[in-house]
Amino acid sequence: MKRVLFALLLALSAPAASLPVWAAPLEGTFADPALEARAHGLQRQLRCMVCQGQSIDESDAPLAQDLRKLVRAQIAQGRSDVQIKTYLRDRYGDFILMQPPVQPDTWLLWLTPLLVLGAGGLVAWAVIAKARKIPDSGEPA
């Protein structure tokens, strides 16, 4: 539907105005939207190490620009996301990964929320169990 409309629009406007000159995509942009989306997704998972918490997708720092080129070159070579991340992690360390890997020194990080949730659930269960046993005198709430 959209495509038909667009074609119609194009056909109607073509005689009236000269065809627009299209802006060039930024250097390194993939022509294939799927690849481009994949590149963005991957860039968002990699930290610009000289920036303040930005990913290389967001940052304009020279390092981020270089890393973007590198990521895109590797995607173009047909390497998988995991391969690219491993490649970068081997060179720059865990710091480059926006999502910390699960390993002995991050167990506490990953487990704490689950422990709090579990402990909270248990305590809540115990509190409810206790409250159910208290005889209800029917005093006004």
Added chain:
Amino acid sequence: MIGELGQLSLAFALALSLVMANAGLVGAGAANNTARRIASGATMGLMVFCLLAFGVLTYAYLVSDFSIRTVASNSTTLQPLFYKIAAVWSNHEGSMLLWMLVLSLYSGTIALLGRGGERLTSAALGIMGLLSAAFLLFILFTSSPFLRIDPPVFEGAGLNPLLQDPGAVMHPPMLYLGYVGLSAAFAYAAAALIVGEPAQSDGWVRAARPFMLMAWITLTCGIALGSWWAYYTLGWGGFWFWDAVENASLMPWLVATALIHSAMATEQRGAFRTWTLLLAITGFSMSLVGTFLVRSGVLTSVHSFASDPARGFFILILIGLAIGGALALFAWRAPKLQDGVPFQAVSRESALLLNNVLLMAALAVVFIGTIYPLALDAMTGRKITVGPPFFALLFGPLCVLMMVLVPFGPRLPWRKGDLKSAARTLAPALGVAAVAGLTALAIASPKSAVGIGAFAVAGWLIGASIIELRKRRGARLTAFAAAIAHAGLGVSLIGVAGTVGWQSEALVVVGPGETLTVGPYTLRFDGVMERDGPNFTGKQASIAIMDGTRVAAVMRPEQRIYTAEGQDVSYTAIRTTGIRDLKLVLGDDRGSGRWTLSAFVSPLAPLIWIGGLVMALGGLLSLFARLATRAPKPEAAALPQAAE
């Protein structure tokens, strides 16, 4: 002279805060009216001197008194009047003075309202006095905004251009009203533990709830403002970055949210007494932790202007004393509280308990994710990044679970509820959810499972709120308040889903007359012009939104170089239809009239902040309802408690 007047006011305020602490705590004992009157008077004095100090500093900015260091480094004569005033709290020293001013205003409010009886008020003022003394010492010894420079400079260095913006101006006062509002809840909780009786009769909760609500409302607004500012200031298409500074404001908000829910059960039913006390202590602790993160310089980020270790150390001691002291008091007094009221597994009480468990788990995610990389680095020197994917993975599911459960809470009566009848009442909301999900499935592209799910959950929340509003026609205002706040959550969720699921962007290099498309828009780049302002030189692009061959509108993103500060800042241009934003960011000059340009289309983005406002509105309604109906007399409050 004027600077010394400010410094002197702070010294007087310090003396008065010590009087307030002493007299307030003495007055907490039985029948000591003199001490109470002294505490009250000292509080008024504290307020006056804090206002005076703040007024003096503002005056120094207005007249551009560059013999005062903070003025010289944060203002210029060229700065517009509005930003001269905003510059007062744009920096560490001034913002701490603002914090102190807010603390004194809350203290004054506690003294004037006198909620919860004389002994409780007196003890609360004592605690506020201790906090005030600590902050005043902090300001006077590590962060005085009144220090002189010799010789004075002719022109100041100017306000960070990123902060010369209405959103950035309102953000800190809002957040501080929230942070410090939690200090009032903290003071009441500690006071209740000191006095004893109000903790048992829950008089303290009744007294403190307006402060909790106020803190929650202002934190909600402050966070929304901060997120909005980041969204339109920063040159990419996000609204929340899980930056440590953002997390620092989210943590007190999560606790405040848990607190206003738990306090409801305590106030209405006498349930979860010890837990509500502990939450009130935790809430302010999170405010302090947030302050430490932002103000000590342990993080290096846009917000951290301070990087003096003495300050961090001082705040750490303060955290230790406040939290340690309060917890010790809690450990000593809380076990004596009777903390058991009857309720069934399916009841309002259980629902609130579940709400608190989930909120605490969410808090744990944010807390550990923020602190862990710092702690690991400090202890082992190993650097890891805990970025958005971590938070999305753990925080997201908790939020969704919470939102799915929210509508049940208000539908369950106290003591004993019926899940079936609640489900029956809520059934139409399920229909709304299905319609919302299917609509998203039908019109949105690309198809995003998360987006469709989010739409369904939002429909569920909003539908349930509408049911709630209809069911409670003629009921108390507070019932509507909850429904509105919960609906706001749904509205925000729609905005988040739209922005995360269906944002489109175009990154291009354009020359004059060239065209690009992004989302449904066709844009024509019409070149860049010089445009200078009073304190900056600028380059402004002119970009036409095309409607066929007609120009529908013109947008002007720009880049400015602030001369005094020597900083260049990119200003995005945003055009909103109320349900969709188009954002343009002017990038680099590529020569011969060509520039890089980023364009983002964020469907539904405005709803993120509209939802935040709706939530705050719900809070305000609850606050007004509470202040309008007079608090019951203490005798009536001290109903006989159910036997253990």
